[in-house]
Amino acid sequence: MSDPLKPSSMDTSLKADNRKRRRARADSRFKWYGIIALGLAMAFLTFFFIDIIGKGLPAFQQAEILVHVEYSEAVKSNYNKAVPKKYRKLISRAWLRSIPMMLEGHPDMIGTSENLWVLADYRVDQFLKGHEGHRLKKKYQQLVAQLETDGKVHLAFNTGFFSSGDSKLPENAGILASAIGSVLVLLLTMLFAVPVGVMTAIYLEEFAPDNHFTRLIEVNINNLAAIPSILYGLLGLAIFINFMGVPRSSALAGGLTLALMTLPIIIIATRAALRAVPDSIREAAYGLGASSLQTVWHHVLPLAIPGILTGSIIGLAQAMGETAPLLIVGMMAYIPDAPHSILEATTVLPAQVYTWSAESIRAFEERTAAGIMVLLAVLLSLNAVAVKLRNRSQQTW
Amino acid sequence: MSTDTNNKLTIRDLKLWYDDFEALHGVDLDIPSGKVTAFIGPSGCGKSTFLRCLNRMNDRIPGCRVQGDVLLEGNDIYAPDVDVVQLRTHIGMVFQKPNPFPKSIYENIAYAPRIHGMMQDGPDMDALVETALKKASIWDEVKDKLKQPGTALSGGQQQRLCIARTIAIQPDVILMDEPCSALDPIATAKIEELMDELKQEYTIVIVTHNMQQAARASDFTAYFYLGDLIEYGKTTDIFTAPKNQRTEDYITGRFG
Numbered sequence A: 001m002s003d004p005l006k007p008s009s010m011d012t013s014l015k016a017d018n019r020k021r022r023r024a025r026a027d028s029r030f031k032w033y034g035i036i037a038l039g040l041a042m043a044f045l046t047f048f049f050i051d052i053i054g055k056g057l058p059a060f061q062q063a064e065i066l067v068h069v070e071y072s073e074a075v076k077s078n079y080n081k082a083v084p085k086k087y088r089k090l091i092s093r094a095w096l097r098s099i100p101m102m103l104e105g106h107p108d109m110i111g112t113s114e115n116l117w118v119l120a121d122y123r124v125d126q127f128l129k130g131h132e133g134h135r136l137k138k139k140y141q142q143l144v145a146q147l148e149t150d151g152k153v154h155l156a157f158n159t160g161f162f163s164s165g166d167s168k169l170p171e172n173a174g175i176l177a178s179a180i181g182s183v184l185v186l187l188l189t190m191l192f193a194v195p196v197g198v199m200t201a202i203y204l205e206e207f208a209p210d211n212h213f214t215r216l217i218e219v220n221i222n223n224l225a226a227i228p229s230i231l232y233g234l235l236g237l238a239i240f241i242n243f244m245g246v247p248r249s250s251a252l253a254g255g256l257t258l259a260l261m262t263l264p265i266i267i268i269a270t271r272a273a274l275r276a277v278p279d280s281i282r283e284a285a286y287g288l289g290a291s292s293l294q295t296v297w298h299h300v301l302p303l304a305i306p307g308i309l310t311g312s313i314i315g316l317a318q319a320m321g322e323t324a325p326l327l328i329v330g331m332m333a334y335i336p337d338a339p340h341s342i343l344e345a346t347t348v349l350p351a352q353v354y355t356w357s358a359e360s361i362r363a364f365e366e367r368t369a370a371g372i373m374v375l376l377a378v379l380l381s382l383n384a385v386a387v388k389l390r391n392r393s394q395q396t397w
Numbered sequence B: 001m002s003t004d005t006n007n008k009l010t011i012r013d014l015k016l017w018y019d020d021f022e023a024l025h026g027v028d029l030d031i032p033s034g035k036v037t038a039f040i041g042p043s044g045c046g047k048s049t050f051l052r053c054l055n056r057m058n059d060r061i062p063g064c065r066v067q068g069d070v071l072l073e074g075n076d077i078y079a080p081d082v083d084v085v086q087l088r089t090h091i092g093m094v095f096q097k098p099n100p101f102p103k104s105i106y107e108n109i110a111y112a113p114r115i116h117g118m119m120q121d122g123p124d125m126d127a128l129v130e131t132a133l134k135k136a137s138i139w140d141e142v143k144d145k146l147k148q149p150g151t152a153l154s155g156g157q158q159q160r161l162c163i164a165r166t167i168a169i170q171p172d173v174i175l176m177d178e179p180c181s182a183l184d185p186i187a188t189a190k191i192e193e194l195m196d197e198l199k200q201e202y203t204i205v206i207v208t209h210n211m212q213q214a215a216r217a218s219d220f221t222a223y224f225y226l227g228d229l230i231e232y233g234k235t236t237d238i239f240t241a242p243k244n245q246r247t248e249d250y251i252t253g254r255f256g
């Protein structure tokens, strides 16, 4: 028997034999699978972006009409009298309804009149944008076409989308209330989940004895990160609303519920970051007589901060896009006004998008897409911040 | 029990278990003050384990149990009322792999004196940093870049920085676990020179796999084998006239 590991003198040829050629083919096939998979992923992503942006972009413009407005005494009781009868149906009722209130505030304006660009009805808006299902009556279509040639109707940048809350009238519906709600909820989530999560991870990783009990906790935390988020909604409902008496639909209830959901993600990310700190650093600190607390606080934690930040921001970004648990704690409500406290009824961006997507009026469709665009922009900038922070804290020592 | 005042550390019947595995089977050893003592022996014989007993670094290892006495100038370092933090300011340690903190060179030195309240930041601290770096013969190489990270130095410089860092807490004893294993001959020679200078002030214990190094740099040598101390004596005696056959085999085996 010859030694199978003995180098064979025949095998020194550098020419490709069959086996080597097959291996090279397998290599290139594998490379092509990778490229195809990447291509598919890019195609889906591109399709998604084109679709959302194509649908959402028009929402950033809104139709306005130039009308002659008369502020007579009669307008106070019947706002319809403020504008010529012919145009009444073309103008947003949301704007018309606001006139009496405005006159209350400025009584000196009564008796005056002015030419004003005012918010148009959503049917006019949709008709101008050439959308199917604009539902503008035939006779008004001609009128709008006439106004357009006269330059008395146009599409202007939609500031209202960012400065007003939800509304039953599509032309008046905006994201302000839900954006403020999102910020409040996210701040609360961060306030609860980050300190508790980081502390828990530090304890488990650096101080806890390695026994059955801590191992049981560890397994459970890993499982918690994987359970469906709607269960956290039920948990939040049971603990915070029913037991602790936090008001339903409030930012506090939502923030606490999302904190519950984000906690395991932050714990896992923090533990991974701590574990990545080489043990030689701990030995160095202990060898110099640092206590456990000093070792963690002065040496281990600063090195783990980039990982902790990244994990936390990813967890928070996930919480920001979450809808299911918030549905359970009542945040899917119709909220036209921005909340003034964390105990008031609040809605959040993804919930707002969901509510709009369920509306029957077609004009809400573009607002749904625009809401998604805003949400995406916020999430992407959040990720950019994560990357920035991580890079910066990696450099400073 | 020895009352010889010239002995810095007195170890009596030291046994150590990692869970069920007995890594040290009752070691008796006196480490003389102001000398370099080398531990030699084949891999896995318990040199590092024994060294780490001397400043209780093994406390960190779960399942590790120690029995017996380790006396620092007559005081049992395993007594219940001993503060480990305090102990480690008396017995410093330099590790096999250079492990400077990823902070500035200055900060590497100043850290321990600051946390032990030996000194506030200021001119005194600057002087202390300078002295420590000078004693570790690295001052000239780093004096212009004290603000740069210690991790940006070469391996040999990093190891001398680690030695300077240990000197800065003004210990009585410095333990070194294969401090030159990651270094080239020139850096190694520097560290050996350094040990020779440092032993005027400090008691040094070094683990090494390098027989020449043990012969050159140490005054006393202890040979370990499978968790037992086989032979201990003056380095010249051990290397010229070992009493034990296994010691002789080991030493001559290395010399070829």
Ligand SMILES: Nc1ncnc2c1ncn2[C@@H]1O[C@H](COP(=O)(O)OP(=O)(O)OP(=O)(O)O)[C@@H](O)[C@H]1O
Pocket: B018, B021, B023, B041, B042, B043, B044, B045, B046, B047, B048, B049, B050, B061
């Ligand atoms: N943390 C640990 N847990 C369990 N067993 C250990 C541990 N550390 C060391 N041992 C065992 O104890 C014995 C002595 O190890 P030690 O590290 O002290 O050897 P050493 O003499 O330093 O070897 P080397 O020269 O290779 O560094 C070995 O059998 C090793 O497997």
Ligand SMILES: [Mg+2]
Pocket: B047, B048, B049, B177
């Ligand atoms: Mg060792």
